[in-house]
Amino acid sequence: MRLYLLPISTRRTLLYCQKLNAPTTERPTWGDWIQSKASRTWAGWEKKERGWQKSVVNYGNYAFRRIPYEEWGLKSVPPLSQRRRVVERNGSEKIEVVYPKSLLAMDKVPGILETLATERQSLHKRRLIWCLVGMPITAPIALIPVIPNLPFFYLVYRAWSHWRALAGGKHVQFLVQQSLLSLTPSPVVDEVYAAQKLPLPSTPQPTTDAIVSRVESFDPSSEERHQHPEGETMLLSQANGKKMTQALDLPQLEVELERAIWQVETAIKKQNAALAQADSGPASAKGASESDTAPKEEGKKSQ
Template sequence: MRLFLIPISTRRALIYARPLKREISKQLSLTDKITNKAATTWAQWEEADKGWKKHIVSWGNRVQQRIPFEEWGLKSIPSLNAQKRVNPDHEHTKVDVLYPGNAIRTEKLQSILRTIATARQDLHRRKMWWSFLASPLTAPVALIPLIPNIPFFYLIYRGWSHWRALNGSKHLEFLVERNLLNPVSAPELENLYAKRLSSASIITDTEKSHAQIADEIEQGEDRLLLEMSDARKLATILDAPELALEAERAIVQVREKLQAENKAAEEGQTEKKDI
């Protein structure tokens, strides 16, 4: 397994895990089999031209886009037990963490990853149990002929999603606490972020050291670092095709949050002037 820490803005970052080819297990777990079956069914439904399948796919895709990118990132990290099945020495093996050294200070990497690992654990645990416990209450919907019990499947899906994210967060916390992370500042990532930092006028002196640039970023206001076109570039640089979708989702969500925060701040200033 290899981890990628991708700064989306100067204060928000996406964590993403990519299994190494030699780590891909030939024996699928029951959860993996169910997940693959669900993915195949969903793909078939996406081909429908009309009808309830088309409506469900359209609604489902909108729902997935609203799921926080932090949850998607943690879901990409396999559970500790799953990783041990494909690599029995995992508990004693360092895991590479690729990141841009000119956007994140190496000294801060450990604390950033610890925060990502622990900040949402209570939320995922609480929502996981709520989703699973609430799902039987949707039983009456199953009595409606010809229409699947969508509320039930939605709650089961959300419970599973929170369960995956919770396991991923615990695995990441384990790696942080056991000091099993090996920070690797990737030169190609540094080049991409150097261009973005310069074009956004976040840095003006490109001759500064990575540590100095990272300090400037940390002390400044929260600003978006990536553009939508960068998502595919990241996927190519890191040889992780699935990362493109995750990065695009994160960029959209962070951009919307920053716009909402800026709007709220402007309204707050206007109200003060009116008083």
């Protein structure tokens, strides 16, 4: 496999794992078979023009787009099997990490990877437990004829998704702790970032209080840094995200980048809207109070 670190903004980085050609002697696991079967079924439903399957696909794609891109990134990393653990510990297999040298310093890359691997572990564990609790509660819905038990299957999928994110995070954490990474700066990735025109959406304040992967070496124009010293600035647009997938020859990365860019842009817009509302609130309240007191003051003068 090969790992990619692609900064989306000055505070958030997408982790993506490319699965390279597996050895022919390696047999697929039951999890791989189920995932492949589900993908084929979902693709078949997407081709339908109408019906409940098409409605499920539409609502499902809407929900999938809102699953955090960090979770999708960790899910792209395969679980750390015992065989892989032995091979990687012996040093016979190192995992390549591709990143932009212009945005990420080499000595920061292992720390960013470990942060991405561990910062959401407690959240995934907590939500996995809630999904497991909810599955027996929703299971009796299957007794209703005709109607498929969508709540149950949704909880099953989300439980599997949280488990895969946990497993992928543990795999990345293992690679960092065992120094099994081969850091490879990519001129191709740097060229895509260099071609990105500024300014991009920004916010003067962080969009989240959670631990985030910072791009410490990011150095935009002095004017942009002065306007947003502690905030967050986008580093990729949707158009350049597509150019990134083309430059890396990774068509499967396009969906991941599109989702991540959309989510970060949406977070920045919401933060800016909240700040604008907070700034206008006191001013409007002050204006309203002045307008209320003005007639009283005029009345006193007339008397």
